[in-house]
Amino acid sequence: MRYYGGKEKLLDLIEIGVKKTELNHGAKFVDLFAGTTIVAQHFKKKGYTVIANDFLEFSYALAKTYIELNEEPKFLKLKKYLEVGQIDKNYVIGYLNNLSPKKGFIFDNYCPNGKGQRQYFSNENGQKIDAIREKIEEWKNLSVISELEYYYLITAVLEAVNLVSNVAGTYSAYLKIWDQRAIKPLILTSPEIIPSKRKNKAFKKDANQLIKEVKNIDILYLDPPYNSRQYAANYFILELIAEGWFGTKKPVANGKTGMINYDHQLSEYCYKGRADKALDNLITNVNAKYILLSYNNEGVIADSEIKRIFTKKGKVQLFKKTHKRYKSINQKENDPQNTEERLYFIETSLAIKRANKLDGGTWLQNSFSIWRDIAKNQEEIKLKHPAIFPLQLSERIIDVLTNGSGKNILDCFAGSGSTLIAGLKKGMNVYGIDISDEFQKLFFKRINNHYLPYKDSGKIKYFVKDAREITKYIEPNSIDLCLTSPPYWDILNARRSADLKIGRNYTNKTQDIGNIESYNNFIAELKKIMTEVAKTIRENGYCVMVVMDIRKGSKFYPFHSDVARIMEEIGLTFEDLLIWDRQKEYNNCKPLGYPYKFIVNKVHEYILIFKKYGHNK
Ligand SMILES: C[S@@+](CC[C@H](N)C(=O)[O-])C[C@H]1O[C@@H](n2cnc3c(N)ncnc32)[C@H](O)[C@@H]1O
Numbered sequence: 001m002r003y004y005g006g007k008e009k010l011l012d013l014i015e016i017g018v019k020k021t022e023l024n025h026g027a028k029f030v031d032l033f034a035g036t037t038i039v040a041q042h043f044k045k046k047g048y049t050v051i052a053n054d055f056l057e058f059s060y061a062l063a064k065t066y067i068e069l070n071e072e073p074k075f076l077k078l079k080k081y082l083e084v085g086q087i088d089k090n091y092v093i094g095y096l097n098n099l100s101p102k103k104g105f106i107f108d109n110y111c112p113n114g115k116g117q118r119q120y121f122s123n124e125n126g127q128k129i130d131a132i133r134e135k136i137e138e139w140k141n142l143s144v145i146s147e148l149e150y151y152y153l154i155t156a157v158l159e160a161v162n163l164v165s166n167v168a169g170t171y172s173a174y175l176k177i178w179d180q181r182a183i184k185p186l187i188l189t190s191p192e193i194i195p196s197k198r199k200n201k202a203f204k205k206d207a208n209q210l211i212k213e214v215k216n217i218d219i220l221y222l223d224p225p226y227n228s229r230q231y232a233a234n235y236f237i238l239e240l241i242a243e244g245w246f247g248t249k250k251p252v253a254n255g256k257t258g259m260i261n262y263d264h265q266l267s268e269y270c271y272k273g274r275a276d277k278a279l280d281n282l283i284t285n286v287n288a289k290y291i292l293l294s295y296n297n298e299g300v301i302a303d304s305e306i307k308r309i310f311t312k313k314g315k316v317q318l319f320k321k322t323h324k325r326y327k328s329i330n331q332k333e334n335d336p337q338n339t340e341e342r343l344y345f346i347e348t349s350l351a352i353k354r355a356n357k358l359d360g361g362t363w364l365q366n367s368f369s370i371w372r373d374i375a376k377n378q379e380e381i382k383l384k385h386p387a388i389f390p391l392q393l394s395e396r397i398i399d400v401l402t403n404g405s406g407k408n409i410l411d412c413f414a415g416s417g418s419t420l421i422a423g424l425k426k427g428m429n430v431y432g433i434d435i436s437d438e439f440q441k442l443f444f445k446r447i448n449n450h451y452l453p454y455k456d457s458g459k460i461k462y463f464v465k466d467a468r469e470i471t472k473y474i475e476p477n478s479i480d481l482c483l484t485s486p487p488y489w490d491i492l493n494a495r496r497s498a499d500l501k502i503g504r505n506y507t508n509k510t511q512d513i514g515n516i517e518s519y520n521n522f523i524a525e526l527k528k529i530m531t532e533v534a535k536t537i538r539e540n541g542y543c544v545m546v547v548m549d550i551r552k553g554s555k556f557y558p559f560h561s562d563v564a565r566i567m568e569e570i571g572l573t574f575e576d577l578l579i580w581d582r583q584k585e586y587n588n589c590k591p592l593g594y595p596y597k598f599i600v601n602k603v604h605e606y607i608l609i610f611k612k613y614g615h616n617k
Helices: 008-021 038-045 057-068 076-082 089-097 105-110 123-141 147-163 207-213 236-243 275-284 303-311 360-367 378-382 391-401 418-425 437-450 467-472 519-536 559-570
Strands: 028-031 049-053 201-203 217-222 288-296 314-324 338-348 408-411 429-434 460-464 479-484 537-547 550-552 555-557 573-581 604-611
Touching: 008 038, 008 217, 008 288, 008 314, 008 338, 028 038, 038 049, 038 057, 049 057, 057 147, 057 201, 057 236, 089 123, 089 147, 105 123, 123 147, 147 236, 207 275, 275 303, 288 303, 303 314, 303 338, 360 391, 391 418, 391 479, 391 537, 391 604, 408 418, 418 429, 418 437, 418 460, 429 437, 429 467, 437 460, 467 519, 479 519, 519 537, 519 559, 537 559, 559 573, 559 604
Parallel strands: 028 049, 028 217, 049 201, 217 288, 408 429, 408 479, 429 460, 479 537
Antiparallel strands: 288 338, 314 338, 537 604, 550 555, 573 604
C-alpha cells in the first residue's frame, strides 16, 4: 500500500537493529505506530510474537487481518446465511465483486456525477465501493461474519480502493486529470494471511496510552509521524471507508477536497515543540528490553533531543541510510532529492543478555575444568569415522556458549557431522564444509537413519569444498559458534601411542591438510583455513577447537598450544580451556617408555575456546 512514511524500503535498516538484539523466535515485537503494518508483517513472518497498533481505523483493519489473523477465515456462518454448499475466501470476495453498483455516500461525495462533483473515484468505482461496503456492514450487523472476517473484508476493500484512487499518493486532494490507474475497474482480491503459531494482536489506541498497558516487551519499534502532516487528514478516505458512514456516524464531506473532520485523530507527534514531549512521555512509560526508533533528518524532533530522551533509558546507537525523498504535491524545486533515514537503537537496563539457557546448577556442573562424563551413543560407536566426537560433547558446548535455537553453527571440518546434528537437535541453522563427499553422504545418511525428527529444525547447508574458500559459501560475520576438530597432519596413518590402535586418514586429496607430512607446513595451512573461518564468525561469536597433543615416535607435538598461538595471531582471543577426559575409552594402555624414560599416556583432549571480540572488547 502506498503510504507516506511507509517503511517497506527501510526494512533492511530496521533489521540491523533487530539483529543486534539477538532476540528471535517468539520474542515480543511491538510496532506502536504500525500504519500499513508492513514492519509488523515482516517480523511476524520471521516468527516473532507481534503486536501492531495505530490509532487509525484503517490501519487497525490491516493489523487485524495481517497480524492477528493466523489462518484463512472460514466464513462458516455466512455459508449458512447465503445457503451455499461450499464457501471460502475466494467465494466471498467474488460475491462482493459481483454486487450490482449502488449510489451511496462515496458516489455522492467523491465521484464526478455525485453531488460533490469531486473526482477521487470514477462513477463506476464509487458505486462499487458503496455496494460492497454496505454489504459488509449488513453482514456484520446480522452477525453472519466474525470480527476478524469483517476486518479481512475491509482490508480487501481498502487495498482495492488504494489501487484505483485518483490521487498523487495521499488523499489531501484529488487529481484534476484522471490517472490511468483510477479508470481501471475496482476489483477486490483476497488478502494473503501470514500463518503463525503465536498469539499476535492488533490494537487501535493512542500510542502513549497503550504503552502503559503492554508490559514485558522485548523489542519496541517506534515509527511516529516525522512532520506536521496529519495521517488522519492525508488518508481520510481510507479512514472513512474503514469506519463507514452508517448508524449514528454522520460524516460530512467539507469544502473542495471533501475532507471529513478529523479533529479527534490529531497526533501530537506532528507538532514541533510538542512531539518531543509526547516522545519523552512515551519513553518514560516503556517497559522494553530494546527500543528502535525510525526518524529522519527533517523530522520535527531534533537529533540532540531524541538522544537526550533515550539516554534516560540506556545506551543509544544510531544507524543511517540515505533514502529517496517522498515526493509530495507541495514539493519545491530545490528541495533535496534524498533524506537521511535514521534508526536509533537503545538497549535498556532490562536487556540482560543471557549467555545461555542453563539453570545455576547445570551452569556450575559444566564450569568445572574437566569433563569426565562424555560418552558416545550406540549410533556413534558403530560409525567408522576416525575422529568423531560424541554428540553429547557438541551439545554441551552449544549449551554453555549459546542460546541455541535460531543461532548459526558451523563445522569447518564437518566430517560425519556430529556438530551439525547436535546443532539441529538444538534448533540451530547448521553449516558444514568438508573436502570429502563421502563424509557429506555419511552425514545425510546419519540424519535420515537416526535423527530424522530434527531434519527440519533449522537450515542445513553442507558444502563439499576446500575450507580455504569458505567465505564464498558462508556469509561473513554470520556464525554464532564454530565448533570443530581439525585433522592432524599425516598422523592418522600412524599408530596411536597410547593403545596402538591404527588410525585412518580422511581422503587422498592434496587439499586435505590431513595428508601434509611436515608438522610446520600443516600448522601453516591450518592457519590459512582458520583465518578464513574467522571471517565467517560474528562479533562476540565463538570458535571452539577440540584437539589433542600428539607424540610421533620420540617427538612430542604440543598441538593445542600451537593452535592457541595461531588463533591468537589470527585475531581471536583465547578465552578458556576445558579438558575432555577420555580415560574410560582407553582400556589397553602400557607403561610407555618403561623403565628408561617416563612418557605420558595421553587420555584427554583439549576443548579450546576462542572468542571474536571485534571492536567491543
Ligand atoms: C510513519 S507512519 C508509520 C508507518 C509504518 N511504519 C509503515 O511502514 O507503514 C506513522 C503512523 O503513526 C500513526 N500515529 C500517529 N500518532 C499516533 C498516536 N498518537 N498513537 C498511535 N498511532 C499514531 C499514524 O496513523 C501513522 O499510521
